[in-house]
Amino acid sequence: MRISFDLDDTLIAKKRFPLEKESFVAKLLGAERLRLGTITLFKALRSKGHQIGVYTTSYRSKTKIKRMFWAYGLSVDYVVNQQLHERTLGKRSKSISKYPPAFEIDLHIDDSLGVEREGELYGFNTVIVAMDDLQWIDKILERVER
Numbered sequence: 001m002r003i004s005f006d007l008d009d010t011l012i013a014k015k016r017f018p019l020e021k022e023s024f025v026a027k028l029l030g031a032e033r034l035r036l037g038t039i040t041l042f043k044a045l046r047s048k049g050h051q052i053g054v055y056t057t058s059y060r061s062k063t064k065i066k067r068m069f070w071a072y073g074l075s076v077d078y079v080v081n082q083q084l085h086e087r088t089l090g091k092r093s094k095s096i097s098k099y100p101p102a103f104e105i106d107l108h109i110d111d112s113l114g115v116e117r118e119g120e121l122y123g124f125n126t127v128i129v130a131m132d133d134l135q136w137i138d139k140i141l142e143r144v145e146r
């Protein structure tokens with residue numbers, strides 16, 4: 001399965017949820033801190049053969065995003081940032097914040113209820129995880145298993 005993750009308030013937040021311990025390399029690169037559990041989750045998904053990527057409405061560059069994960073020993077297979085979203089969807093990018101099917105994504109993970117609503121409206125699969133959800137990994141893995 002091809003799975004994508006939102007960044008802000010899903011995998012990255014400033015002191016809003018417990019964070020992964022900052023690696024030496026991450027500190028060196030000034031990489032953003034990842035949500036606690038991200039490493040375990042990515043490894044579990046990888047071991048099951050899933051493809052992992054990022055779908056964000058931010059303008060962070062693809063290189064910066066890839067490097068941030070790399071700093072924690074993780075890799076992402078693809079990055080959809082706001083630039084690519086706009087380039088791919090054209091005019092439609094204004095009326096829909098995310099459209100995973102355009103990038104052959106099977107399941108998108110996000111914190112936004114707006115994205116959940118778009119999924120219902122436009123027919124794509126989402127898992128919405130709240131920032132205070134400490135069982136967020138289990139919620140995602142359970143859904144992926146189904």
Ligand SMILES: [Mg+2]
Pocket residue numbers: 006007008009010110111112
């Ligand atoms: Mg978000």
